[in-house]
Amino acid sequence: MIDMVDTESLLEVAYEEAQRGLAEGGIPIGAALFDSAGNLLGRGHNRRVQNDDPSVHAETDAFRDAGRRRDYRDTIMVTTLSPCWYCSGLVRQFGIGAVVVGEARTFHGGHEWLAENGVTITVVDDPRCVAMMEKFIAERPELWFEDIGVAE
Numbered sequence: 577m578i579d580m581v582d583t584e585s586l587l588e589v590a591y592e593e594a595q596r597g598l599a600e601g602g603i604p605i606g607a608a609l610f611d612s613a614g615n616l617l618g619r620g621h622n623r624r625v626q627n628d629d630p631s632v633h634a635e636t637d638a639f640r641d642a643g644r645r646r647d648y649r650d651t652i653m654v655t656t657l658s659p660c661w662y663c664s665g666l667v668r669q670f671g672i673g674a675v676v677v678g679e680a681r682t683f684h685g686g687h688e689w690l691a692e693n694g695v696t697i698t699v700v701d702d703p704r705c706v707a708m709m710e711k712f713i714a715e716r717p718e719l720w721f722e723d724i725g726v727a728e
């Protein structure tokens with residue numbers, strides 16, 4: 577189903593969300609949930625700083641924004657960064673059929689585990705997403721390591 581949609585245009589929405597989060601003083605990770613036709617269902621970004629809530633990741637924010645749905649098999653989760661274990665668990669829990677990953681260079685999450693478990697994975701390796709995270713990690717390392725749960 578993922579072949580039917582333009583992954584770059586889907587990723588654009590997630591990238592906008594990441595930039596919005598950065599402008600708010602937060603961690604620049606964005607996500608959006610689409611149906612298989614490419615219709616936007618929900619969008620969001622990491623709000624650890626903004627909401628003082630470490631459980632609001634980009635993917636969970638987009639997922640909650642989409643509201644209730646009976647079946648997620650035909651949905652596509654698009655995220656600027658490889659999904660962490662928590663968000664990879666969300667994809668498995670709700671049976672989301674496909675994940676589009678902006679980049680997996682600055683953080684390698686659970687996307688290969690998802691692929692092994694039947695989720696269609698597309699890694700775009702988008703240079704803008706890579707540059708955005710490299711700049712953020714260089715400027716705010718303490719916030720980054722807090723977000724990925726790496727102790728000092």
Ligand SMILES: [Zn+2]
Nearest residue numbers: 633660662663
């Ligand atoms: Zn996550």
